Amino acid sequence: MNSSNFQELAKFGVNPQHLLDACVASYVAAWHLKSKITKYGNT
Numbered sequence: 001m002n003s004s005n006f007q008e009l010a011k012f013g014v015n016p017q018h019l020l021d022a023c024v025a026s027y028v029a030a031w032h033l034k035s036k037i038t039k040y041g042n043t
Contacts, residue, residue: 001028 001009001019009015009028018024 001025001032005032 003016006016014024014028019028
C-alpha cells in the first residue's frame, strides 16, 4: 500500500498507522489483490 490508497482505506476506517499491524496489512493486501483480480481477471 502507498499513499494513493489512503483515501479509499479511510472509507473503511483504516488509517496509515493501522497498516503497521501485520494482520491489518495482510487483510488490506488481500482486499487490494481481490479488487485487481475482479477488475482485470486472474491474469
